[in-house]
Amino acid sequence: MNKRWRYVATAMLLCVMTIAASITSLAATKTISSVTIRVGTDIEAGDTLDDGIDVYSNSLEVKTGSYAATNSERYSIRDAEWVTSTSKHLTVGDEPKMRVYIYIDDDDYAFRGTYSSSNVKIKGGTFISAKRSSDELEVVVKLNGIKGTYPAPSDAGWKNSPLGKAVWNRDLDPDRDPYGKSITSGYYDVYLYRNGKSVKRFEALNTTTYNLYPYMTKEGTYSYKVRTVPYTEEQKRYGEKSEWTESDELYIDKNHVSDGTGQQDGNIGTTTQVGWIQSGNTWYYKYPDGSLQKDSWLKINNIWYLFDRDGRMLTGWQVKNGRTYYLQESGAMYTGWIKSGELWYFLNRPEDGDVEGAMRTGWLNYNGKVYYLHSNGAMAEGWTQIDKNWYYFYPGYGYKAVNTTIDTFYVDANGIWKK
Numbered sequence: 416m417n418k419r420w421r422y423v424a425t426a427m428l429l430c431v432m433t434i435a436a437s438i439t440s441l442a443a444t445k446t447i448s449s450v451t452i453r454v455g456t457d458i459e460a461g462d463t464l465d466d467g468i469d470v471y472s473n474s475l476e477v478k479t480g481s482y483a484a485t486n487s488e489r490y491s492i493r494d495a496e497w498v499t500s501t502s503k504h505l506t507v508g509d510e511p512k513m514r515v516y517i518y519i520d521d522d523d524y525a526f527r528g529t530y531s532s533s534n535v536k537i538k539g540g541t542f543i544s545a546k547r548s549s550d551e552l553e554v555v556v557k558l559n560g561i562k563g564t565y566p567a568p569s570d571a572g573w574k575n576s577p578l579g580k581a582v583w584n585r586d587l588d589p590d591r592d593p594y595g596k597s598i599t600s601g602y603y604d605v606y607l608y609r610n611g612k613s614v615k616r617f618e619a620l621n622t623t624t625y626n627l628y629p630y631m632t633k634e635g636t637y638s639y640k641v642r643t644v645p646y647t648e649e650q651k652r653y654g655e656k657s658e659w660t661e662s663d664e665l666y667i668d669k670n671h672v673s674d675g676t677g678q679q680d681g682n683i684g685t686t687t688q689v690g691w692i693q694s695g696n697t698w699y700y701k702y703p704d705g706s707l708q709k710d711s712w713l714k715i716n717n718i719w720y721l722f723d724r725d726g727r728m729l730t731g732w733q734v735k736n737g738r739t740y741y742l743q744e745s746g747a748m749y750t751g752w753i754k755s756g757e758l759w760y761f762l763n764r765p766e767d768g769d770v771e772g773a774m775r776t777g778w779l780n781y782n783g784k785v786y787y788l789h790s791n792g793a794m795a796e797g798w799t800q801i802d803k804n805w806y807y808f809y810p811g812y813g814y815k816a817v818n819t820t821i822d823t824f825y826v827d828a829n830g831i832w833k834k
Contacts, residue, residue: 446527447489448798452515453538454495454556456481460507460563460598468495468513475538483513489521490552498555506598507645507654508560512543517552526552528822531797531810532758533789543757557756560653565600565643568623571662578671579628581605581662583641600654602646609635618725619646621696629677634669638662648732698728698746719748719772739774739792748772759794759813761786784814785830798832805832 453475458464464481471484472491478484483495498512505511519525530545530552540558547553566586574580585599605617607627614637615630631637643657692699700708700715700722707726712719712735721729721742728746732739732755741749741762750764750772761775769775774792778785787795787808794813798821799806807816807826815830826832 445524447519447524448527449534449536450490450517450530450552450554451475451485451487451536451538452492452517452554452556453477453484454482454513454515454558455539456511456558456561458505458511458561460505460509460561463504464497464499464501464511466501468497470495477539483515485517487520489519489524490517491520492516493518505561507563507565507600508649508652510541510557510560512555512557513540515554515556517554519550526550527798529797529810530554532793533795533797533799533808541756541758560649562653562655563598564655565645565657566598567657568603568641568643568660571639571641571660573662573665574624577626577628579631579637579665579667579673580624580626581639581641582624583660583662585623586643599643600645600647600650602644602650603641604644604656605639605641607637607639609633609637619644619697619727621646626677628673629675631667631673632675634667634672637665637667699726700728720746721748738770740772741774760792761788761794786813786815806830807832 469482470492475486494516532542540556543555568583571583602619607614640659640661642659645651645654708722709726710724730742763769795808796810807821817830
């Protein structure tokens with residue numbers, strides 16, 4: 416073949432390859448509108464994460480070990496890795512992060528422009544972020560918290576001075592289990608006994624020492640038992656109470672019994688303290704008659720606070736009468752937009768005409784823009800189906816798109832995508 420014909424043949428081959436590439440790109444005319452992933456691990460508190468993560472592409476059932484799974488003919492998981500350090504010893508309630516790589520299996524489909532919590536469903540965890548390339552979707556998820564039983568306290572005994580002061584270590588045998596201190600909740604139940612009979616019970620003490628002498632008002636042999644307990648909502652969700660640890664005995668003769676001075680109603684404050692009273696890291700509100708504000712809301716200086724049935728001021732996310740609220744570190748009820756993890760929520764302001772501070776769900780008009788809050792309160796982002804209609808909410812901002820085109824799809828004045 417002469418040089419001229421070689422040039423012609425080469426040009427024709429390039430044309431054919433270009434056309435084939437165009438046909439291939441045109442073949443992927445359908446988009447994958449949503450993705451479902453199941454993740455999990457059976458790692459226990461005190462252990463480190465496995466080096467490897469098993470991947471499954473034919474089942475969404477719960478598996479053993481550490482895994483990422485999906486079940487679709489259009490895409491599959493090719494690989495998964497830990498974002499959380501594999502050298503870290505996990506504690507009760509830790510939520511390890513995993514990165515999952517998903518690839519297209521069906522050439523007729525392609526990944527869409529934007530993926531968010533509204534169209535990436537995570538079983539066994541929570542969506543954090545998604546990054547898309549031409550044929551790959553990289554999803555970062557946070558697994559449900561590590562469950563476990565808290566270690567029992569150790570070395571429960573008495574201080575030499577003052578008389579009747581109980582002291583214990585945070586966890587059982589810290590020399591044998593060096594990671595126990597990172598597992599414990601830091602809260603303890605303490606039950607005092609005299610001659611084997613119950614005298615006084617203290618619950619959720621945030622300390623490893625407590626003066627029991629004010630309750631030693633009669634001659635006898637005293638002892639106590641102590642256990643680690645969950646206290647925060649997260650600890651209660653994932654942690655179990657430890658076994659009891661019993662102290663040695665302390666004999667109090669009739670010449671050294673207590674006159675009861677220092678006994679506290681609810682274990683809080685002295686007989687002269689009223690109003691806000693702090694015990695350890697916990698706050699209470701006490702009235703002049705000695706009673707505590709319990710199991711209800713209290714408005715002080717135009718700020719709402721919530722107390723549990725034992726009189727403890729609550730902080731963080733709390734549920735009361737079926738509504739969800741957020742209490743700041745100071746205990747003050749929060750209102751307005753709040754970000755928790757990677758998600759945004761809206762808590763009613765006084766001017767919103769609903770229960771103040773309660774988490775909002777459904778449609779929300781705010782500062783001239785329209786938002787949608789899912790049933791769990793999370794702000795909608797990206798393409799979202801609501802009452803059989805599809806809407807687009809700008810990721811990171813959350814407000815609804817109207818009278819515009821998103822990824823070649825037009826949404827009308829109500830924000831509805833018109834097919």
